[in-house]
Amino acid sequence: MHPAYEAAPLPANEEARNARVHRSGVMDVDQPDRWDIYVDLAKLITDCPVAYTGLLDEDRQFFLAQDFNGLIDATEVPRKMTLCQYALGSTAPTIVPDLREHEKLKNNPLVLEAPHWVFWGAYPLVTSDGLVLGTLCTVDYKPRVMSPEVVDRMVELASNMTLMITLQMEERGAVTERMSEVCRNLGREYPEMGLPELEGFLSLCAGNPVSKDTLGTLIGMGLAEKKGIGAELSAMGREVQGNQGLSAAMFRRKILAPKATLDVEDLFAMME
Known part of the structure; x- marks a missing residue:
């Protein structure tokens, strides 16, 4: 100074x-x-x-x-x-x-x-x-x-x-609170679900791939199934997904990829 x-x-x-x-x-x-x-x-x-x-x-x-x-x-x-x-x-x-x-x-x-x-x-x-x-x-x-x-x-x-x-x-607070609630709910329903399985299940909810080992565990839990050369949620997995409010579109929009930029048109509209 x-x-x-x-x-x-x-x-x-x-x-x-x-x-x-x-x-x-x-x-x-x-x-x-x-x-x-x-x-x-x-x-x-x-x-x-x-x-x-x-x-x-x-x-x-x-x-x-x-x-x-x-x-x-x-x-x-x-x-x-x-x-x-x-x-x-x-x-x-x-x-x-x-x-x-x-x-x-x-x-x-x-x-x-x-x-x-x-x-x-x-x-x-x-x-x-x-x-x-x-x-x-x-x-x-x-x-x-x-x-x-x-x-x-x-x-x-x-x-x-x-x-x-x-x-x-x-938004960050809401997402954190919501994901904490989801983790607690899944932990109670599936005590054997560890962090890799939780991450894998959420990835499948978003339509993303998971590792071979994690997929095998999720298949064993009845939450996933093979689909061609990939994998997807099983009927049980989709039921859990729906019960937790984790539709793919919502999950990608609200959890994985909140809007990172503000369009110029959005900014001027809010300033009018």
Whole structure:
């Protein structure tokens, strides 16, 4: 940390905020196809050359997506070095027309040294219960003033991104809970079913192949049968599949392959 750059005061809800950040499941997860669109749209909306977005926990800021104009190559930075730590204490945007004139932010190394940031706009990623998970930011190398219309549009964009993070978190929780329930049910019904057999049965539910050894065990349990050169669930297996709500289409859609990207049309439709 630069000697003159002070750390921001911790938000009053810091403990709950950090807990939600970790629960989000997006820290340290590389998902460029999901988040790059927000950086691209932020640059388009504000006409700024730099944009980035990330979450902050107690120690660092992890970038979900970033376009630093080729001048910075990092996936995370220590929280104490960030500008964004100063945006965690408010659910409103933090717009700084000229960082060089800001009492505290002017001492950040990104301002004092290359790449010499000047304008900075931070739009918090705010949950429905008021927790700021991180920011969606735009930067310029010259002073800027954002019109109220542009600020409103950026707030909408940040809100949409927060919604996507929340939906992903809820989906992950629902899938985990559902799969735990399925595993408990199958364990009670088939005490001899170990992890390989469980994985094999779920693979067959999704229409995927299983290993020869696992298939033999599932056939012995009456849950699978050979079909040509492959295999499929037996009548008993299909009955268990139906009882557990594991139809092939649902299983592939909800468990194995939740949508990884957000179409541009989907994003703009949600922002209307």
